[in-house]
Amino acid sequence: MNKNNVLKYLLPIVAIIVLIESVILILRLGNERTLNQVKENAQQVGVTNSEVGKNPVINNVYTFDIGTANKNLTLNKGGIIEVKMKGNSDRAVDAINVYVKYNPEAFEISNVVYDPKLPKPTFDKISTERGLIVTNFLIAESKGLKINKEETLTVMKFNITPKTTGVFNFEISTGNEMKESATMIVENATSEVLPYSSNKLTVNVAR
Amino acid sequence: MNTKTTTIIIGILMIVALVGGVILVNQNQDTRRGAAFSTSTLILLPNSTITKTVGENFQVHVNYVGATGIVTKIDGVQTVVCYDNSKINLVDGETVGNNAAGFETVPIIAYNDVSGKKCATVVVNSKQNATVLRGTADAITLTYKAMAAGSGDIEMGRSLMTGDNPNNALDKWVTINNTGAVVKANYVINPENTTMPLLKFRMAFYGIGASDACAEPGRMPLTVTVRYNDDTNEVHTNVIPVKAGGTNALAYYDASFRLNTAKTGNFSVFVKGPKHLQMKYGRDNQRVNYEKAGGELLTTDLTNIADTTKMYHFEGLPLLTGDVVSETDETQNGVIDGRDFSFVKTKSTDRKEVPVGGYMLADLNGNCQMESQDVVILMKSLEEKQEQLY
Numbered sequence: 220m221n222k223n224n225v226l227k228y229l230l231p232i233v234a235i236i237v238l239i240e241s242v243i244l245i246l247r248l249g250n251e252r253t254l255n256q257v258k259e260n261a262q263q264v265g266v267t268n269s270e271v272g273k274n275p276v277i278n279n280v281y282t283f284d285i286g287t288a289n290k291n292l293t294l295n296k297g298g299i300i301e302v303k304m305k306g307n308s309d310r311a312v313d314a315i316n317v318y319v320k321y322n323p324e325a326f327e328i329s330n331v332v333y334d335p336k337l338p339k340p341t342f343d344k345i346s347t348e349r350g351l352i353v354t355n356f357l358i359a360e361s362k363g364l365k366i367n368k369e370e371t372l373t374v375m376k377f378n379i380t381p382k383t384t385g386v387f388n389f390e391i392s393t394g395n396e397m398k399e400s401a402t403m404i405v406e407n408a409t410s411e412v413l414p415y416s417s418n419k420l421t422v423n424v425a426r
Numbered sequence: 427m428n429t430k431t432t433t434i435i436i437g438i439l440m441i442v443a444l445v446g447g448v449i450l451v452n453q454n455q456d457t458r459r460g461a462a463f464s465t466s467t468l469i470l471l472p473n474s475t476i477t478k479t480v481g482e483n484f485q486v487h488v489n490y491v492g493a494t495g496i497v498t499k500i501d502g503v504q505t506v507v508c509y510d511n512s513k514i515n516l517v518d519g520e521t522v523g524n525n526a527a528g529f530e531t532v533p534i535i536a537y538n539d540v541s542g543k544k545c546a547t548v549v550v551n552s553k554q555n556a557t558v559l560r561g562t563a564d565a566i567t568l569t570y571k572a573m574a575a576g577s578g579d580i581e582m583g584r585s586l587m588t589g590d591n592p593n594n595a596l597d598k599w600v601t602i603n604n605t606g607a608v609v610k611a612n613y614v615i616n617p618e619n620t621t622m623p624l625l626k627f628r629m630a631f632y633g634i635g636a637s638d639a640c641a642e643p644g645r646m647p648l649t650v651t652v653r654y655n656d657d658t659n660e661v662h663t664n665v666i667p668v669k670a671g672g673t674n675a676l677a678y679y680d681a682s683f684r685l686n687t688a689k690t691g692n693f694s695v696f697v698k699g700p701k702h703l704q705m706k707y708g709r710d711n712q713r714v715n716y717e718k719a720g721g722e723l724l725t726t727d728l729t730n731i732a733d734t735t736k737m738y739h740f741e742g743l744p745l746l747t748g749d750v751v752s753e754t755d756e757t758q759n760g761v762i763d764g765r766d767f768s769f770v771k772t773k774s775t776d777r778k779e780v781p782v783g784g785y786m787l788a789d790l791n792g793n794c795q796m797e798s799q800d801v802v803i804l805m806k807s808l809e810e811k812q813e814q815l816y
Binding site for chain 2: 227230234235237238242245313314315316341342344346348349351353355357359361398401403404405406407408410412
């Protein structure tokens with residue numbers, strides 16, 4: 220093979236190799252930065268798993284259910300209402316602050332009791348002034364209170380005695396009227412407020 | 427294929443390869459030129475003119491803001507701030523690193539004089555894990571005292587930043603891109619209007635005793651709102667109290683400042699601390715929550731002379747403590763709730779200690795260490811507040 224042939228075939232090969240290497244390196248740099256940005260952004264928005272691509276925070280970690288055996292009451296016959304909280308995933312919590320709205324002119328509330336798994340409330344009160352049943356559980360244990368998936372706690376159970384006839388609601392307060400009355404469940408270690416869903420219980424009171 | 431065509435093709439390929447190589451080299455140079463794996467901005471806040479009266483203190487924050495879409499966790503800031511120290515001066519011991527963003531509370535500071543101005547070189551670093559660090563936060567808080575009337579700038583000079591690089595522990599430099607950013611803080615110092623009435627009061631913070639060494643007045647700036655019975659009010663921020671003795675159970679702090687107007691009639695005073703709920707004081711020697719509208723404090727009891735204006739006593743109803751975090755970050759939101767409890771409890775398990783004069787947001791009793799007592803104080807404050815509300 221003479222010198223001209225070497226040049227004729229070798230130079231293009233070298234040029235092509237350099238060209239391909241340049242393109243690959245440029246593309247690689249771009250991908251690296253994009254991946255870093257995605258990871259950082261994922262951390263910024265509070266993705267609980269450190270690797271990008273896994274599922275983010277599950278919606279409605281807890282479900283509140285306000286229920287009663289009999290929604291149709293009479294003036295001389297009261298009832299019992301239970302506020303239950305069900306876990307939709309395995310979590311540990313540091314605080315369960317529950318505020319239940321009711322009509323104090325329609326009902327007298329009494330005999331509030333709590334699930335034995337829960338600690339003694341830091342604060343609990345039936346506020347006729349605000350129309351709220353207030354219960355604040357603050358968990359002192361460093362690892363919080365573990366509530367497993369499908370586990371249900373009766374956060375509170377209380378007696379209601381109707382004072383007047385009509386149709387009345389019991390519902391979880393979200394703090395729209397007063398921010399201090401926002402029902403809130405706070406996760407252990409992260410101190411994140413966990414999302415929940417809740418229903419509204421409607422009770423009929425007749426003569 | 428003939429020789430001429432081959433030569434042309436080779437030439438084109440060589441030119442393309444050359445261009446590609448030049449682009450690649452330039453990209454690498456861009457990275458190396460800033461010696462940075464990321465970019466941030468370093469600014470001074472507030473970005474509006476600070477207006478104070480002679481004798482008052484004010485704060486300026488060295489703040490970093492990550493570039494859009496990039497969150498680089500900053501773990502070191504070095505900056506130089508220069509100012510006319512005949513008009514304003516840094517208060518000794520009151521320049522602090524932002525512990526909430528992971529920085530050590532006590533910075534390194536060196537002073538020198540440059541072209542007739544005082545310049546302070548301030549360095550803050552973090553010893554914390556990257557999970558505590560932030561992409562956007564205050565790095566340093568500078569507390570100045572207004573010395574003389576006049577106006578000027580606090581100017582930030584050349585600065586350096588480092589951050590946590592998850593891809594290369596040895597490449598920590600962060601480029602500071604301050605194009606268009608505010609690197610000066612403007613101030614106007616008004617002469618003290620000695621004809622205006624002086625308001626003086628003694629107060630206390632729940633859980634903080636006289637011997638607690640991490641509850642220095644400079645770390646406990648108050649926001650005080652004076653509300654007159656004609657429904658007008660005036661707000662005084664960054665009111666720095668003075669320690670005034672007390673007991674091991676409760677330290678007393680005295681605060682005073684000149685009112686903006688010389689009104690007549692009754693008034694009430696709302697006081698809020700940096701980790702505390704706002705409390706209304708409507709009468710002297712108040713010991714229970716004041717639940718009425720208006721107030722019973724009298725403007726006729728106030729004079730423009732410190733020795734003769736009345737000293738109100740509010741220490742019998744200490745500020746409730748525990749308002750430390752909000753929905754989004756470690757700022758106050760006006761309530762003590764489960765979020766604050768969880769934050770303080772988590773911090774208390776660290777058992778972290780800081781030197782005397784230091785500061786930790788969750789150190790509610792100001793004794794320089796995180797412990798279960800901080801949690802108890804929060805729980806008691808929450809209980810007291812709930813009793814007031816419901």
